[in-house]
Amino acid sequence: MLLHPMQLSKIVFCLSLGIRSPYILHHGLVQVRTEPGGGLIQAYKILLSRRPRFEFQLVLAGQFGFGSDQIRREADDLVNSGRIIFCR
Numbered sequence: 775m776l777l778h779p780m781q782l783s784k785i786v787f788c789l790s791l792g793i794r795s796p797y798i799l800h801h802g803l804v805q806v807r808t809e810p811g812g813g814l815i816q817a818y819k820i821l822l823s824r825r826p827r828f829e830f831q832l833v834l835a836g837q838f839g840f841g842s843d844q845i846r847r848e849a850d851d852l853v854n855s856g857r858i859i860f861c862r
């Protein structure tokens with residue numbers, strides 16, 4: 775199978791960040807007043823507790839805002855296991 779150079783560069787970029795397919799992407803400011811602080815990470819944790827073999831990673835792409843340290847601490851176990859990826 776031949777890949778277009780743009781496809782190949784996208785694959786290499788994602789792999790360099792630890793992102794693998796399939797994934798759920800949230801793009802936006804990471805802060806407690808909005809998503810994902812508003813419940814996206816909690817919903818993802820509930821989903822994983824009900825479906826431990828759920829294959830999708832949660833990729834949060836965006837700048838860190840107010841309260842992002844708290845959000846990252848709450849997600850720490852899933853970050854360490856590769857289930858959640860923070861990209862700035």
